[in-house]
Amino acid sequence: MSNSKLTRRGLLKTSAVAGAGLAVPTIFTASSASAFTNEPTGSTVTLGFNVPQTGAYADEGADELRAYELAVEHLNGGGDGGMLNTFSSKVLEGNGILGKKVEFVTGDTQTKSDAARASAKSMIEKDGAIMITGGSSSGVAIAVQGLCQEAGVIFMAGLTHSNDTTGKDKKANGFRHFFNAYMSAAALAPVLEKLYGSDRKAYHLTADYTWGWTQEESIAAATEAMGWETVNKVRTPLASTDFSSYISPVLNSGADVLVLNHYGGNMVNSLTNAVQFGLREKQVNGKNFEIVVPLYSRLMAKGAGANVKGILGSTNWHWSLQDDASKAFVQSFGTKYGFPPSQAAHTVYCQTLLYADAAARAGSFNPCAIAEALEGFEFDGLGNGPTLYRADDHQCFKDVLVVRGKENPENEFDLLEVVEVTPAAQVTYAPDHPMFAGGALGNCNPGA
Amino acid sequence: MDTFLLQILNGLDKGSAYALIALGLTLIFGTLGVVNFAHGALFMIGAFCAVTLSRILNLSYETIDPEKKDFLGNPAVVKTTYVESWFGPEAGAWIIDWAVPLGILFAIPIMLLIGYVMERGLIKHFYKRPHADQILVTFGLAIVLQEVIKYFYGANPIPTPAPSAFKGSFDFGVLLGMDPNVIIYPYWRMIYFTFSLVVIGAVFSFLQFTTFGMVVRAGMADRETVGLLGINIDKRFTIMFGIAAAVAGLAGVMYTPINSPNYHMGMDFLVLSFVVVVVGGMGSLPGAVLAGFLLGILESFASMNWIKDILPGIDQIIIYLVAIIILLTRPRGLMGRKGVMEE
Amino acid sequence: MGILEVKNVGKRFGGLQALGDVNLSVAENTVHAIIGPNGAGKSTLLNVLVGKLIPDTGSVMFDGQSVLGRKPHEINQMGISRVFQTPEIFSDLTVLENVMIPCFAKRDGAYRMHAFETVEDEVDIVQKAEQMLLDVNMQDKLRMTASSLSRGDKRRLEMAMCLVQEPRLLLLDEPTAGMARADTNNTIDLLKEIKDSRDITMAIIEHDMHVVFSLAERITVLAQGTPLVEDTPENIKGHPKVQEAYLGQAHG
């Protein structure tokens, strides 16, 4: 791990050497020194990886961090190059970004908006990070995105699924590769209709905070559009650990599908509880009772263990995909770490590559130039098929995977199987879709 | 009516965990006069005893099977557990399947030992210190314990299922002459409830009917006098601390199939269990048990839809609201004694 | 008409009649002792006087005003101070601060938000407190933390804290309980000195007869919650009822 020399401020690398012998101190203000925030002047460029390292999402954060390290290794020409070899844009040459060696600093979001902003600020102010990326919840992503907008650096969102990240809280300096709740719903609905029919009654249990609400809204809208009836929408407190009192009334409500708009520990517990109550063995309205978890992640599936078997959901990417890009990424990640990458690892790896590529194509680290290079960028070879970074809202549009908990896993990582790859066209929406209304990108801010 | 019945069941089940944790907490407070903020962590460690046992049972040797491929396309490594190779596949699988109930046997000595070490090594030095100091040092200990667990087991929840014999649920409604599926309840949760009653009963009869228990009860009422009678009350208190730790640990072991254990589950329960203890009345064992079940039931009622429609968000705060009301109207809790903890 | 008038006070605790029909009058500027065997209701009576207990029947008037239903701090503000069996002092504070606090209470009432003045600038109060401590011979211990005082000094300090408020009535709850003979005598001397040097009414609850007879000008004997006799020390000494009460107690 030689690439984590953490502390130097790019700006000083040269000036410190030059000025070391001089006894005359120089005073300058931050703004007069460079054209944009943290302009790299030395031979290196510093990226800031802001992931949860403590708290409930620490394992997910650790997986993201592994992917970041891998990405940095590949950008600097190390390793087998991973998805650099399959990426449709070929401007990256394995010599860092624009010839500058990539270094990185890490921060701990603690999955709290506050702490995440503090760690992002510290990376920007102290370590001279030119770009911030990461996060594993929407609240954090939106908060850090806002900060990056004000500070004048690019934010490449990690795992954030709320519509708001590229909806009402979208920012000119922020970009999201991950899919969102609307896309989950749009991808799931046809599969649900195909497998469970169009005459179903759904019961929603929703984590009582912003992300939960947007997902509930999206799924309810999509399923109602195909003829399902929404029996009830029940909000559950974030702090809940035991969902029995929310799950036990479900069977008697007349519903025959339970939608769990939960994530992380909430999802693990609510799904475990639901299976415990034997919901899946029951018959309601003459149909098999079904459970749906719209947003899946492998770590959650692992936490819920055998309870995920046969449960449908959606994910951004899965390691069992057989396209060249996915295979290359799994190969390179698996060789280095001994297990396949999660979707969170995949999205942050892509985001790092996309940022580097945009900088290379723009020929500059100026956030505004990079934003321009990313806007409307079409690419392929990163595991999700042909993808568009839409200019209107900085959201990636790509295929979405509908997955199901595997009945007979072959190994400990083999928890989900891909049921369907919903094409990008089917999950695309208008930029002014009501679920995404109410915000504006604003202007790109180069800071300084 | 049926929804009320259902929620009472839920409440009793939730209350079981609350009552068990609060019972141990009160035992420690009543005997030692120590406010133990690390009690939630003991619950968590109990849960991880089950995880550990299940891992031990799953220890395995590896053989390479060239027929199968792993995710990278290399020849797969096939693991066979020692248990299965020793006892034969069937008996071995049964033992692994029963890891959680077996975890009880595994957890008791470990929890007693942890309790003993904690009391002798740390708590002992805090008997004469203010309650605030006790809260703080045990709070520090709780952080340390959970970080240690996190270091070894990670932050992700670890699924620890119940034996397959207890999967599924029982239909109470049919028993009461209602339609099927109206009141169903998982077998394991019923076992948890029964288990908690057994443990509570055991602790109470131990205190009630043994000489040891009598001395401890006398010591709870008046420590100095008992000390003057020439009884080595300290040693007994150490044992009581061990027992309290074991009660918390057992609550944790049996809880694992209900929710996958994670390193911070102790903190999740800590605040709650303190509310339970205070509502029950600091130092009152029956109060703790009563308050545990009561709060469990109230919490379940608060999650009913029509109540949430009238008072949005009530299920978020019900526990705290009850605690506040009880503390303001019955300052010593439901069954507390006067003058406890008000220095 | 005494400064403290207790009329027909009765108090029950469940089945126990702790006080039944107590009548008592304490005249101004006297030392009035209330004695009685254990369980006679002395402490209950005292707690009624300071507002800690509210009697079921009867009235307690201090200087023409009822004390019933008032909080301890309000009763203190009326001019009644109390000395406890075990000295109640501010043990983490210095001796001087211990005496200054009652001065503030006397001057400023039950509550005043004097957060921006400094203690040192309150010259009057510092002087008053220092003078008080000089009076009780503790002038060399001003800066000591109260908890490090000897037991006798703690008692002195508590007295000083009460006296500095110049109370009109000083209640003493077994001021020599648990003291060695020498300390007891010191305390008696201190109380005598106080009695001689200022206009003050004292009500002493005590069962050490030595103390009572050295100090009291009038004595009320309490038995089973009712006053048996009230008289001068000389008359009490040989009173048959009193002997009966104490001997009866002693016999069983």
Place this chain on the structure above:
Amino acid sequence: MLGLNQKDTKFLLIVVALTLLTPFLTQPFAESSGLAQFNAGYPDLMQRFAIYGIFAIGFNILFGLTGYLSFGHAAFLGVGSYSAVWMMKLLTTNVIPGIILAIVVSGLFALLIGYVSLRRSGIYFSILTLALAQMSFNLAYSVLTPITNGETGLQLTLNDPRILGVTATPDGSIPATHLFGLEMKSSAQWEVFGHLFTFNVGYYFCAVMAIIAFYLSLRIFRSPFGMMLRAVKTNQTRMSYTGLNARPYTLAAFVISGMYAGLAGGLLASMDPLAGAERMQWTASGEVVIMTILGGAGTLMGPVLGAGFIKYFENIFSKINDGVLHGWFAFLPDGLEDFVVFLIHPFVGKGWHLTLGLLFMLVVTFLPGGLMEGGNRISRWYKNRRNKGTDTDEGTPHAPKSTPHVAE
């Protein structure tokens, strides 16, 4: 000066000097040296030192003086932040109105919560504050989202009215927070001998606030009011039999410390206009408890030190990862190097909570007076060593314990 005696004036001046020189003191290592990662002199962290210092000073007025252990103080910090951000959304991004509103609103909120919870004492009080604060947090995170913006936290947007300010700057971004035009985020940097010092407007604004807060707390400590609060802690029985009503004193202390928390919250929002609900969680309240105890409850400087210590740990210590460790121990033979790194690894970087927990236990067990007591013990030991043999020890048997609470 300023109504302080000579000793306190000196003390205050030292604090002022330390605060103003923080950009130097926290930046002791040259940028190019391997130790540069231990520098803490960047605006965000320096601001946090000052802000959490204010928070802890305020908490100490309640806990250190009256002994009432509140486990819900973070609620006031959160309420302060929300008020300030709302002011910046509705009125102007000038920080003054926001901070004033923050102090007022959190003061009122503290009055309400204090009025309810101060009816009980001991652990019952702690649980009441905990319950009230957790209620606030849970509601802020969910059903109060229209006011608090829930999970994401309340932020400024381009649609805010800001009737006295501007909705958006000419270049289309959200206006920065400022003090009559002086932007909080603007900094000057001074580079000398390879050291880089950053002088940030926001930090100096917080620093001035912190000095004022400290000065006020010093006055309270030295005032009759402060003495009464210490009396409450020592003996409430004697307090009431002395004719004093303890309740308004404790309530006043509670409200004052709530206002300090509100000021801290308002400043947090002024430095970075976001108010997250997590700020109100009970663990955040636990943090200020830890800060105060670690530094030394009841002392004037202790809480500030504790706050600085914890924020330093959280932001700097947590960044030491394996790579850095390998760098440090590179001089060791390979096997040994790995072993040493393996040993240290659980305690640094993301394991910093473990170190903090251990340290906290050690302090509570062996140094009940916190870091301040540790410092005093060392200096006393040092003095004793110097004075060895000479009998001019001024510490007479009575003197040493004289005023533990007002020890600086």
